[in-house]
Amino acid sequence: MKQQVQITQKASNVIKAIIFLVFSIYAVRAQEYSKCDKLSKSEYFLINDFFSGQRIDGTDVTIYYKTHIDKEWIKYFEKSNLEMITKNVGIPVTISDKELGSILTKEILTKISHAILISKPIKLDKSYLNNNIKLKRSRKNKKMHVLRISKPIIIDNLAVFSKMSDDEIAIYIMKKLENKWQIIYTFYDRLVLE
Known part of the structure; x- marks a missing residue:
């Protein structure tokens, strides 16, 4: 017992x-x-730098309240597909294709690819955004353009960021210069010309 x-x-x-x-x-x-499940302060800093001073049709920039996930654009960063990036070049561009190739090392490309693979939608916090950026809970609006953005992928002083609208998907490679994020290379995943 x-x-x-x-x-x-x-x-x-x-x-x-x-x-x-x-x-x-x-x-x-x-x-x-x-x-x-939240963006870092440096990621908000990049978004604010990107949209600083921007207005669309005379109004503030309106973006969807969550980051957008498109794992399709991993194709540009895996296996050093520099040719896929350079053949879809857009504006602004401040570096040559050759300089881009030296910036996007195998190590950087691997980190970018990994960040894309593990990304998920994240709700944006208005309190960290500049006053010219408005958040909208609906992507469909006939009165205004509602943009979608990706979660910024930041690796040291280099970043990859995407902005989507009804007629384009632009991917920006940005660099932190003089404590401000600046676009150094732009390319398009999709662009509709009218």
């Missing part, structure tokens, strides 16, 4: 330890997830 009570107590202790372990793992994962 005494042995049976000891076995029951040991089993109870093991169950308590397992439950504690499961809840601990869950709490750590939830904390990690909540950290990744």
Whole structure:
């Protein structure tokens, strides 16, 4: 009888330890997830620099309230597909194709590809955006252009950022120069010319 009570107590202790372990793992994962579910200050800084002073049809810039995910544009950054980027070049561009090739090293391309693969939609926080940027919960609006943006991918002082509208998907390679993000290369995944 005494042995049976000891076995029951040991089993109870093991169950308590397992439950504690499961809840601990869950709490750590939830904390990690909540950290990744927001843009960093540097990512907001890039968005603000990108849209600084921009207006569309005389009004503030309106963007969809969540970042857009398009894993299709990984094709430009895997296996050093520089040719795919340069054949779709747009404006503005401040560096040559050769300079772009030296900037987009194999290591940088791998990091960009990985960031695209693990990306997910993130809700934007208006309090971190400049006053000329408005958020909209609907992408369809006949009165205004609602842009979609990607989550900025920042690697040191280099970034990749995408802006989508009804008639274009532009991908920008940006560099931090004099403490401000500036576009150094633009290319289009899609462009509709009228």
